[in-house]
Structures are given as C-alpha cells and as structure tokens.
Amino acid sequence: MRCETMEQGLDAYRTKGLAPQIQAQFERHLADCRSCRETLARLERLAILLGSDPAPPVPQGMAGRIMAEARRQFQTPQSVDRKLPSLLRWWQSLTLPMQAAAAVVLAVGLAAGAWMGRDTGQGSSLATSTTPSKEYSFDYLSEAPAGSLVDAYLRLTLAQN
Amino acid sequence: MQSDEELMLSAGASNLAAFDEIVCRHQGSAWNTAYRYLGDAADAEDIVQETFLRLLRSADQYRPTAAFRTYLYRIITRLCIDASRKKRPRPVADLAGVAGQVADPAADLEAAERTRAVRCALDSLPPNQRMATVLRYYEGLSHLEIGEAMDTTAKAVERMLTRARATLETLLGGFLE
Numbered sequence: 001m002r003c004e005t006m007e008q009g010l011d012a013y014r015t016k017g018l019a020p021q022i023q024a025q026f027e028r029h030l031a032d033c034r035s036c037r038e039t040l041a042r043l044e045r046l047a048i049l050l051g052s053d054p055a056p057p058v059p060q061g062m063a064g065r066i067m068a069e070a071r072r073q074f075q076t077p078q079s080v081d082r083k084l085p086s087l088l089r090w091w092q093s094l095t096l097p098m099q100a101a102a103a104v105v106l107a108v109g110l111a112a113g114a115w116m117g118r119d120t121g122q123g124s125s126l127a128t129s130t131t132p133s134k135e136y137s138f139d140y141l142s143e144a145p146a147g148s149l150v151d152a153y154l155r156l157t158l159a160q161n
Numbered sequence: 162m163q164s165d166e167e168l169m170l171s172a173g174a175s176n177l178a179a180f181d182e183i184v185c186r187h188q189g190s191a192w193n194t195a196y197r198y199l200g201d202a203a204d205a206e207d208i209v210q211e212t213f214l215r216l217l218r219s220a221d222q223y224r225p226t227a228a229f230r231t232y233l234y235r236i237i238t239r240l241c242i243d244a245s246r247k248k249r250p251r252p253v254a255d256l257a258g259v260a261g262q263v264a265d266p267a268a269d270l271e272a273a274e275r276t277r278a279v280r281c282a283l284d285s286l287p288p289n290q291r292m293a294t295v296l297r298y299y300e301g302l303s304h305l306e307i308g309e310a311m312d313t314t315a316k317a318v319e320r321m322l323t324r325a326r327a328t329l330e331t332l333l334g335g336f337l338e
Binding site: 008011012015017042043045046047049050051052053054055056058059062063065066067069070071073074075092093095096 | 175177180181184185188189192193196197202206209210213214217218219239243246247272275276279280283294297298299301303304319322326329330333336337
C-alpha cells in the first residue's frame with residue numbers, strides 16, 4: 001500500500017472505521033513506514049487536544065422546554081403548523097439560499113410573463129375600435145343590419161355629425 | 162425498547178409521548194453539536210429546539226429509509242450552518258468563563274488557555290469544515306455518516322477534514338508538541 005493511500009485512510013484507521021481486511025493492511029504498512037506512523041501520531045495528538053475541551057452539560061430543563069413548545073404548537077385545536085398546506089411546508093423545509101433562489105426564479109417568471117403579455121394588452125385595445133358584432137359579421141342580428149334603410153339613415157346621421 | 166425509527170413513526174401518528182422519548186434520547190448529541198459549532202449557549206438551545214420541532218412537524222411524512230440519527234444530524238447541520246452564516250462568529254471575549262469549568266485550580270489556567278485556543282481555532286474554520294470537524298471529533302461520526310448529514314460524499318468529507326486539520330495544526334501547533 002502506498003503512503004498517499006494510507007494518508008487518506010489514517011483518520012478512519014485511527015477510530016477503527018475500516019473494514020477488518022483493510023485495517024490489517026494499514027497495520028502492516030505502519031509497521032514498516034516511519035512517515036505514516038508520524039502522521040498517525042499527529043492525528044492522534046490533534047484528536048486528544050480537541051477532545052480535551054470539556055463537553056458542555058445540557059442546559060437544565062431543555063427537554064421540558066422543547067416539549068412545552070411542542071405541545072403548544074401541536075396539541076392546541078387551533079394548531080396552525082399541522083394544517084399548513086403542503087406547498088408552505090415544502091417552502092419551510094427549504095434552506096435560506098434555496099428559498100432565495102426559488103423567489104428569484106418566481107420573480108423572473110412573473111416579469112417575463114408581464115413583458116410577453118404587454119403586446120396582447122395593446123392589441124386588445126386596438127380591437128375595441130370596432131364592435132364585436134361587426135368584426136364577426138353578426139350585425140344582421142342588430143336592429144340596423146348592413147344595407148338596410150335604417151343602416152343607411154344611421155350612416156348619414158353619423159356623417160353629418 | 163422501541164427503536165428511534167419506531168418512535169418517529171409513533172410521533173407521526175400524534176403520539177407526543179413517543180416524541181418526548183426521542184427528545185430525551187437525543188438532546189445530548191443535538192446540544193453538543195450545536196454548542197460546539199456555534200459556541201453560544203442561547204443560540205445552541207434555540208437551534209436544538211427548532212431541530213426537534215422540525216422533526217415533529219415532518220414526523221407524519223417520516224419513512225425509516227435511513228437511520229434516524231442521520232435524519233436528525235441533517236436537520237441540525239443545516240440549521241447550524243444557516244445560523245452561523247446569518248450571524249458573525251462569537252468574539253474571543255465571549256469565551257471568558259472557560260476557566261471556571263475546570264475543577265483543579267492548579268491546572269485551571271493552562272486548561273483554560275488550551276480550551277480557549279481550541280475554540281478559537283474551531284471558530285476560524287469555514288462553516289462546512291467546522292461542522293465536519295465537530296461531527297467527526299465530538300460526535301464520532303464516520304466520514305460516510307458526516308457525508309449523509311451534510312448532503313455530500315465521504316470523499317468530500319475527507320477533503321474537508323484534511324483542510325480543517327491542516328488549519329487546526331497550524332493554529333494549535335504550540336499545544337501539539
């Protein structure tokens with residue numbers, strides 16, 4: 001086994017986290033390699049130093065406070081969180097950067113939609129210059145169908161005004 | 162005794178007694194991880210509480226496809242890293258009082274100095290490296306388990322830890338002689 005390979009696995013070897021067969025290969029290499037033994041010793045010294053920082057005791061009553069909050073949120077009839085729509089729960093499950101990315105995508109989508117739709121809006125305002133009944137040739141349903149005497153009278157009246 | 166996974170399934174069926182058991186079993190490691198990472202007791206307790214409440218919120222959707230511990234560490238890891246990105250790391254002055262944790266007055270000063278150096282060195286690591294170090298050295302997780310908790314591969318964890326160790330060895334050189 002090469003020293004480079006050893007270095008990658010020495011941390012796992014230190015905590016006996018390798019498969020027994022590989023652990024044995026490491027032991028054989030270490031018996032012959034002074035450099036890898038020194039690396040291992042360095043890893044162990046660091047682990048001991050980090051571990052010398054005393055473990056902080058769990059704050060008194062922490063579990064009780066967690067349970068009180070859990071009961072407050074989940075056992076009241078008005079519990080909101082349990083009834084959140086799945087979309088909102090999905091949103092809450094996202095990390096902050098993911099929420100920001102989703103918000104940007106949504107904003108870009110809305111902006112693109114608004115930009116593409118602006119022509120449609122202008123087009124419809126032009127279309128109001130004529131009536132739907134004329135545009136679709138349904139004017140024969142009106143009281144003054146095209147070519148009738150009433151139509152001719154109306155045209156004349158409008159031209160005079 | 163019920164397994165963690167069985168308790169989670171019960172909690173998902175609105176059994177708060179099962180959830181209480183989960184909290185009692187895992188509050189120690191959750192607290193240890195959050196406190197070691199954030200270095201502030203109040204922030205750490207907030208994160209632990211939020212972790213367990215998120216667990217309960219998602220309990221009805223929980224499927225025991227992975228070990229419960231991995232699921233727990235995944236939540237706490239995300240919350241801790243997010244919290245540390247929002248907040249500036251604690252100033253060194255906040256570490257005052259470390260000396261009071263040591264019982265033997267003769268060793269008090271030296272131990273306090275060492276503890277202070279260790280915590281400052283940990284604080285100086287980038288968030289991902291710091292979390293990998295906490296999970297490896299204080300929670301005893303394997304590279305694979307850390308990878309699952311941090312949503313990355315064991316190889317990436319190995320690289321993170323190698324870089325973290327290089328920084329720690331430089332900063333703590335005097336204590337490693």
